[in-house]
Amino acid sequence: MMEKTYLGVDLGGTKLLVGEMTEKGEILSSRQYPSGPLPQKEALDLICQSLEDYLKTGRPHDAPPPAALGVGLVGRIDSETGRWLEIEPGRDVELNAAEVLREKFHLPCFLDNDVRSAAKAELLFGNNSQNMIYLNVGTGVAAGFVVHGKLLRGGHSNAGEVGHTTSGIAMRAPCVCGRPDCVESVASGSGLDKCARILVSQYPGTKLKIPEEGRVSAKDIFALYGQDPLCTLLTDHAAQALANLIMNLVRFADPEWVVLGGGVLTDGFLYPKILERLSSHTVRFVKDNIVLTHLDPAKIGLMGACSNAILGLKTQ
Ligand SMILES: [Zn+2]
Numbered sequence: 001m002m003e004k005t006y007l008g009v010d011l012g013g014t015k016l017l018v019g020e021m022t023e024k025g026e027i028l029s030s031r032q033y034p035s036g037p038l039p040q041k042e043a044l045d046l047i048c049q050s051l052e053d054y055l056k057t058g059r060p061h062d063a064p065p066p067a068a069l070g071v072g073l074v075g076r077i078d079s080e081t082g083r084w085l086e087i088e089p090g091r092d093v094e095l096n097a098a099e100v101l102r103e104k105f106h107l108p109c110f111l112d113n114d115v116r117s118a119a120k121a122e123l124l125f126g127n128n129s130q131n132m133i134y135l136n137v138g139t140g141v142a143a144g145f146v147v148h149g150k151l152l153r154g155g156h157s158n159a160g161e162v163g164h165t166t167s168g169i170a171m172r173a174p175c176v177c178g179r180p181d182c183v184e185s186v187a188s189g190s191g192l193d194k195c196a197r198i199l200v201s202q203y204p205g206t207k208l209k210i211p212e213e214g215r216v217s218a219k220d221i222f223a224l225y226g227q228d229p230l231c232t233l234l235t236d237h238a239a240q241a242l243a244n245l246i247m248n249l250v251r252f253a254d255p256e257w258v259v260l261g262g263g264v265l266t267d268g269f270l271y272p273k274i275l276e277r278l279s280s281h282t283v284r285f286v287k288d289n290i291v292l293t294h295l296d297p298a299k300i301g302l303m304g305a306c307s308n309a310i311l312g313l314k315t316q
Pocket residue numbers: 163164165175176177178179182184
């Protein structure tokens with residue numbers, strides 16, 4: 001008998017990934033579709049079209065139907081009811097996304113936001129810890145808290161927005177949330193760009209390219225570390241902000257593991273700089289357990305989407 005499989009959709013900022021995974025976390029196949037900054041309704045239409053295409057042409061015709069469909073989405077998602085509450089603050093068209101997908105594809109369907117989905121992949125296929133924080137540093141900064149084996153959702157499906165806590169770095173960098181100097185404003189991909197633009201006038205000789213359109217690349221900043229004073233400062237600020245955040249979260253939730261992921265961290269450059277800024281007393285219970293994710297950064301989103309389906313079926 002063929003192993004049970006789970007269908008997953010990972011909707012990111014620039015691409016949409018559809019694929020299928022076994023219960024052991026093996027991705028059997030996947031296909032990428034272009035996406036972009038779409039309104040919610042259009043994004044849901046794109047998910048439907050991509051799934052139709054994948055089911056018709058992306059999997060063997062004799063394969064048994066998948067056991068369930070899981071989706072990882074940006075924004076605020078009520079994973080209990082499967083409603084997509086908003087794609088970003090202020091753009092709130094509430095959609096019964098799980099119901100739409102269930103009726104269209106005749107599969108049980110489970111949704112969650114992208115970071116909580118990745119935390120579920122860590123829970124199932126990473127270190128398996130029942131008390132863990134998965135901290136994602138990419139365009140933004142957010143975390144999935146696994147507490148006694150359960151993902152913390154909160155009263156408004158908004159738990160884990162830890163990027164919007166103060167970084168301890170006095171930059172006077174404004175944040176979309178209204179507070180200055182949030183961790184996200186200093187240490188995320190968008191925050192590094194923001195801080196580079198704030199500081200560049202003080203560093204007229206910098207070698208860092210500041211594009212008129214698009215974002216300053218975190219990779220370019222890290223590559224100039226130690227050679228270019230602006231890039232060195234931006235990197236040190238980001239490492240300190242993330243170290244401060246990790247220490248706060250460790251004190252707050254007392255996890256067994258802190259797993260780090262996301263595009264700003266997975267190349268490993270910032271990681272040792274963060275570790276050296278951690279107070280050994282503050283992280284004493286968890287000092288050997290603050291690690292970069294072992295899951296493939298290119299697949300963790302899709303694995304997370306499929307993990308929504310695995311855990312969703314189990315708790316139904
Ligand atoms: Zn903020």
